[in-house]
Amino acid sequence: MRLGFLFLSSSSPVVGSSISRSIVRPAPSLLLHRPFHFIPNRTTTDSNPFQFSPRTTLTASASSMASTFKPEQARVPPALQLPSPPITKFKIGLCQLSVTADKERNIVHGRAAIEEAAEKGAKLVVLPEIWNSPYSNDSFPIYAEDIDAGPDASPSTAMLSEAARLLKITIVGGSIPERSGDKLYNTCCVFDADGKLKAKHRKIHLFDIDIPGKITFKESQTLTAGETPTVVDTEVGRIGIGICYDIRFQELAMLYAARGAHLICYPGAFNMTTGPLHWELLQRARAVDNQLYVATCAPARDVDGGYVAWGHSTLIGPFGEVLATTEHDEAIIISEIDYSQIELRRTNLPLEKQRRGDLYQLVDVQRSSSQ
Amino acid sequence: MRLGFLFLSSSSPVVGSSISRSIVRPAPSLLLHRPFHFIPNRTTTDSNPFQFSPRTTLTASASSMASTFKPEQARVPPALQLPSPPITKFKIGLCQLSVTADKERNIVHGRAAIEEAAEKGAKLVVLPEIWNSPYSNDSFPIYAEDIDAGPDASPSTAMLSEAARLLKITIVGGSIPERSGDKLYNTCCVFDADGKLKAKHRKIHLFDIDIPGKITFKESQTLTAGETPTVVDTEVGRIGIGICYDIRFQELAMLYAARGAHLICYPGAFNMTTGPLHWELLQRARAVDNQLYVATCAPARDVDGGYVAWGHSTLIGPFGEVLATTEHDEAIIISEIDYSQIELRRTNLPLEKQRRGDLYQLVDVQRSSSQ
Numbered sequence: 001m002r003l004g005f006l007f008l009s010s011s012s013p014v015v016g017s018s019i020s021r022s023i024v025r026p027a028p029s030l031l032l033h034r035p036f037h038f039i040p041n042r043t044t045t046d047s048n049p050f051q052f053s054p055r056t057t058l059t060a061s062a063s064s065m066a067s068t069f070k071p072e073q074a075r076v077p078p079a080l081q082l083p084s085p086p087i088t089k090f091k092i093g094l095c096q097l098s099v100t101a102d103k104e105r106n107i108v109h110g111r112a113a114i115e116e117a118a119e120k121g122a123k124l125v126v127l128p129e130i131w132n133s134p135y136s137n138d139s140f141p142i143y144a145e146d147i148d149a150g151p152d153a154s155p156s157t158a159m160l161s162e163a164a165r166l167l168k169i170t171i172v173g174g175s176i177p178e179r180s181g182d183k184l185y186n187t188c189c190v191f192d193a194d195g196k197l198k199a200k201h202r203k204i205h206l207f208d209i210d211i212p213g214k215i216t217f218k219e220s221q222t223l224t225a226g227e228t229p230t231v232v233d234t235e236v237g238r239i240g241i242g243i244c245y246d247i248r249f250q251e252l253a254m255l256y257a258a259r260g261a262h263l264i265c266y267p268g269a270f271n272m273t274t275g276p277l278h279w280e281l282l283q284r285a286r287a288v289d290n291q292l293y294v295a296t297c298a299p300a301r302d303v304d305g306g307y308v309a310w311g312h313s314t315l316i317g318p319f320g321e322v323l324a325t326t327e328h329d330e331a332i333i334i335s336e337i338d339y340s341q342i343e344l345r346r347t348n349l350p351l352e353k354q355r356r357g358d359l360y361q362l363v364d365v366q367r368s369s370s371q
Numbered sequence: 372m373r374l375g376f377l378f379l380s381s382s383s384p385v386v387g388s389s390i391s392r393s394i395v396r397p398a399p400s401l402l403l404h405r406p407f408h409f410i411p412n413r414t415t416t417d418s419n420p421f422q423f424s425p426r427t428t429l430t431a432s433a434s435s436m437a438s439t440f441k442p443e444q445a446r447v448p449p450a451l452q453l454p455s456p457p458i459t460k461f462k463i464g465l466c467q468l469s470v471t472a473d474k475e476r477n478i479v480h481g482r483a484a485i486e487e488a489a490e491k492g493a494k495l496v497v498l499p500e501i502w503n504s505p506y507s508n509d510s511f512p513i514y515a516e517d518i519d520a521g522p523d524a525s526p527s528t529a530m531l532s533e534a535a536r537l538l539k540i541t542i543v544g545g546s547i548p549e550r551s552g553d554k555l556y557n558t559c560c561v562f563d564a565d566g567k568l569k570a571k572h573r574k575i576h577l578f579d580i581d582i583p584g585k586i587t588f589k590e591s592q593t594l595t596a597g598e599t600p601t602v603v604d605t606e607v608g609r610i611g612i613g614i615c616y617d618i619r620f621q622e623l624a625m626l627y628a629a630r631g632a633h634l635i636c637y638p639g640a641f642n643m644t645t646g647p648l649h650w651e652l653l654q655r656a657r658a659v660d661n662q663l664y665v666a667t668c669a670p671a672r673d674v675d676g677g678y679v680a681w682g683h684s685t686l687i688g689p690f691g692e693v694l695a696t697t698e699h700d701e702a703i704i705i706s707e708i709d710y711s712q713i714e715l716r717r718t719n720l721p722l723e724k725q726r727r728g729d730l731y732q733l734v735d736v737q738r739s740s741s742q
Contacts, residue, residue, distance in 0.1 A: 069596065074622070076734075204727055211719045225440065229730060248722060250621055250660050251445070251731040278659060281691055285656030288649060289621050320652055348582045351619060356575055359600060360622040361734040363447075 073357025077367055080260035082346075085237035085339055092236075093117025093125040094313040094333040096326060098300040099134065103143055103156075106132045110174075111159050113332060118167040120334045123193075124236040126297040127174030128313070129244050129267040130186065132156040135299070135307040137222040144177035144184050147200065157189050157197070165195025170234045174267040174297060175203070175243050183224040188243055188267055193235045201241035202226025205249050214273040217307070219245075228366060229255055237262035237339060244268035247282045247296075250289070255364050257290035262339050266296045275310020280322065288320030291345050291352075293337055301328035318345045444728025448738055451631035453717075456608035456710055463607075464488025464496040465684040465704040467697060469671040470505065474514055477503045478530050481545075484703060485531075489538040491705045494564075495607040497668040498545030499684070500615050500638040501557065503527040506670070506678040508593040515548035515555050518571065528560050528568070536566025541605045545638040545668060546574070546614050554595040559614055559638055564606045572612035573597025576620050585644040588678070590616075599737060600626055608633035608710060615639035618653045618667075621660070626735050628661035633710050637667045646681025651693065659691030662716050662723075664708055672699035689716045 072078045095113040099106055110131055117125045129135075133143030151158035160173040171191045178187035186203035204226045206219040229252060230241040240256030240263070247253075247266045256264050264286060270279040279296075287294040294316040299309045311328030315335045324335035346352065443449045466484040470477055481502055488496045500506075504514030522529035531544040542562045549558035557574035575597045577590040600623060601612040611627030611634070618624075618637045627635050635657060641650040650667070658665040665687040670680045682699030686706045695706035717723065 204730065205725055208725065209720055225727075248660070248720070249726065250625070251726070251733065254621070255731050278691060281652070281655050281659065284652050285660070288652065289619070289656070320649060349580055349619070354576055354579065355620065355622070356596075357736075359575065359736050360626050361736060362622065363732040363734060365728075365730050365732060 070357045071353050071355040074355035074361055075254075075258040075357075076361050076363040077371055079258040079352060082262065082342065083233070083238055083260050085262055086235050087123070087237075088339040090123040090236055090337055091121040091334055092295055092315060092337050093120065093122030094295060094297045094315065094324075094335075095125060095127055096298055096300050096311060096313040096329075096331045096333070097128055097131050098302065098330045099128070099131055099305075100302075101134055101139075103132055107156055107159050110156075111163055114160075114163045114169075114171065115167065117332050117334065118163075118169050120332070122169060122334055124170045124172065124234075124337075126172045126265050126295055126313075127160075127267060128297045128299040128309075129175045129269045130177065131174040131267075131299060132176045134305060135269055135309070137219070140177040140184055140186075140222045141179075144179035146179050147176075147187060147189060147197075148180060157191075160189060160191050161195045161197065164191035164193060168193045170236050172239065172241065172265045172267070172295075172297075177223075178202070184222055185226060186219065186223055186243055187226075188230075188241050188265075190230075190232050190234065190239065190241065198234060199230050199232035199241065201230035201243065202228075203243040203246060204229065204252065205245045207245040209245075209274075211273055215271045217271075229259075229364075231256055231259045231261055236337075240264040242266045244270065247286065248278075250286070251362065253286040253290050254362050255367075257292055258362065258364060259367065261292055262342060263293040263295060263337065264290075266294065267298075268296050269298050269307070269309040270312075272308050272310055275312065279310055279312055280314060280325070283314055283316050284320040284322070287316040287318055289351075291318045291349070292342055293318060293339075300330040318342045319348075441728045442724050442726040445726035445732055446625075446629040446728075447732050447734040448742055450629040450723060453633065453713065454604070454609055454631050456633055457606050458494070458608075459710040461494040461607055461708055462492040462705055463666055463686060463708050464491065464493030465666060465668045465686065465695075465706075466496060466498055467669055467671050467682060467684040467700075467702045467704070468499055468502050469673065469701045470499070470502055470676075471673075472505055472510075474503055474527075478527055481527075482530050482534055485534045485540075485542065486538065488703050488705065489534075489540050491703070493540060493705055495541045495543065495605075495708075497543045497636050497666055497684075498531075498638060499668045499670040499680075500546045500640045501548065502545040502638075502670060503547045505676060506640055506680070508590070511548040511555055511557075511593045512550075515550035517550050518547075518558065518560060518568075519551060528562075531560060532562050532566045532568065535562035535564060539564045541607050543610065543612065543636045543638070543666075543668075548594075549573070555593055556597060557590065557594055557614055558597075559601075559612050559636075561601075561603050561605065561610065561612065569605060570601050570603035570612065572601035572614065573599075574614040574617060575600065575623065576616045578616040580616075580645070582644055586642045588642075600630075600735075602627055602630045602632055607708075611635040613637045615641065618657065619649075621657070622733065624657040624661050624665075625733050626738075628663055629733065629735060630738065632663055633713060634664040634666060634708065635661075637665065638669075639667050640669050640678070640680040641683075643679050643681055646683065650681055650683055651685060651696070654685055654687045655691040655693070658687040658689055660722075662689045662720070663713055664689060664710075671701040689713045690719075 145154035147154045164171045173189045175188040178185040188201040190199040192198045208218045210216045240261035297313045301311045314325040315323045324333045516525035518525045535542045544560040546559045549556040559572040561570040563569045579589045581587045611632035654665045668684045685696040686694045
């Protein structure tokens with residue numbers, strides 16, 4: 001018997017192939033050739049080793065639970081069928097914008113980017129998280145706008161509404177700090193091609209993170225968390241909205257898929273620590289697990305800013321494939337979405353039909369309550 | 372106003388920077404500088420664009436649902452606290468084995484690999500999916516063993532039991548085809564350092580996949596799906612078990628994390644299509660989303676085999692980082708696991724405390740039923 005395993009260790013990833021020392025120093029009971037149906041030496045054990053030792057096995061008893069194996073029970077309420085979108089193939093524009101302390105400049109700049117994306121054929125344009133203000137707890141109260149009070153009180157979203165209407169495109173307007181009563185939110189507005197505000201997503205999971213020496217930030221110092229997931233039907237399909245840290249919670253993406261979303265848009269501003277480690281990974285995971293499109297849009301990197309964003313706005317397809325991405329500089333990504341790919345991948349890998357509703361269930365609490 | 376967006380498209384990823392044509396051809400209503408609080412022209416709209424149009428917004432009404440924001444409700448039953456493992460730092464060995472049609476050779480070969488890994492310090496050794504048999508529906512009935520009938524009827528697991536006992540290590544024994552009554556399963560046995568069978572995981576999600584021209588396989592033609600998730604307490608911590616396609620179902624990993632697993636082991640044999648696309652992605656996603664270790668072990672690639680495995684056995688840390696991996700050749704990976712990293716990452720990113728049990732809940736059906 002010849003063995004030539006490649007020996008790897010994490011301290012020195014490839015040590016090189018080595019002839020197994022077990023050949024040199026045989027352990028008789030393990031290395032002797034035995035007849036095919038050998039019986040292991042059990043003289044030192046007082047019981048059949050093949051009996052379970054239930055004291056430490058956490059597995060719940062399944063003796064009385066013949067598998068019902070009903071995938072439709074894996075989502076509560078049951079998952080909605082994928083709706084037929086008004087158009088199945090279109091261009092998306094991701095505007096990775098530079099953001100400054102000059103709000104008026106940010107608005108004019110954002111508008112020009114949207115206009116350029118539309119000119120290049122985008123029917124859906126996505127902006128970054130907090131594109132009208134520096135990303136800081138100091139800035140949020142100063143730059144916040146009262147969106148519900150209408151365009152006078154919210155020049156940033158007024159611009160988005162006008163741009164959507166005049167360009168006849170759908171806009172997922174990144175996010176801006178929103179003031180509502182005595183509360184502040186991190187809020188994404190979605191405008192349809194007629195300029196109407198179709199949905200307003202307030203970041204559900206606030207970015208409270210503490211990696212000493214790397215990145216510490218507590219949005220909860222100034223912001224309040226949103227109360228509801230957001231899925232909206234637009235002229236370019238059913239879109240779920242998450243903002244940045246929302247992407248870390250797989251349940252939200254699962255819930256959007258179960259509500260029939262074709263696409264999840266995550267305006268986001270990952271940082272220089274978690275960006276390289278997790279940004280693309282999380283996007284691809286949400287797409288491949290839920291078999292839908294994922295689009296992200298980040299601010300361009302400003303190394304002189306208080307918060308340095310990773311950039312790397314990206315479009316991911318329903319097979320987890322990176323369809324288009326960029327580095328950290330200001331950029332407009334134009335890429336094609338083809339919803340027929342969702343059907344194709346769900347046929348290739350029929351995950352939805354293979355789920356084990358007899359073992360696990362994801363409950364969409366608000367949809368359950370409203371039915 | 373100067374614009375210099377980098378224009379990207381999916382057909383030609385980097386087209387090069389371009390001065391925005393919108394400067395050359397201004398669209399007056401969009402590009403005119405306006406006073407800061409400008410009011411958009413709404414002469415063509417008959418209503419306030421900032422009013423929601425409820426007809427197409429799928430968002431459930433949240434008016435009467437002030438956020439309870441109770442993370443402990445996000446898991447039903449509530450997530451268990453991470454238990455203190457018997458040892459917190461140890462070496463794991465992943466034996467990426469060549470597998471042949473000669474079962475006796477596979478057993479001897481597997482035993483030698485386990486012995487080599489133990490010699491190199493591994494306290495936990497993981498084997499590949501279907502390591503004693505070719506991976507094919509034709510082979511499964513021929514190579515299947517009756518594990519419950521004891522060592523005489525199961526030479527493959529008898530070897531694992533003996534190796535675990537003599538080497539004083541824990542073994543996650545990859546998987547073998549199992550015969551039980553008139554049914555066949557794809558089954559992973561876990562042996563503790565005393566040689567006792569601690570858990571037996573039957574693949575819950577069968578590998579039924581159809582990517583025409585690439586890979587088509589239907590395990591369900593011969594195999595029956597397992598009935599229960601498997602979490603087992605061993606001398607090297609609490610381990611959740613999944614087999615290959617099980618990794619695609621994020622709910623299983625979430626459920627294991629909620630049951631207090633430190634580590635999820637996935638013996639697996641991804642193929643040449645989904646391997647390069649998804650194997651590492653899925654492992655890293657399960658680890659980073661659930662903030663625990665993930666270890667995978669695959670067969671070495673046999674290009675002459677009926678089913679060509681991707682290889683790439685890997686250890687992933689709780690920050691989604693690849694700690695050790697290999698290519699497709701036969702190899703033994705030895706790498707260190709340090710469970711204190713789980714606590715660290717859960718302190719950095721306290722996802723468990725940030726979940727929104729008021730919006731979504733993952734129900735562990737069997738654990739719910741057994742309580």
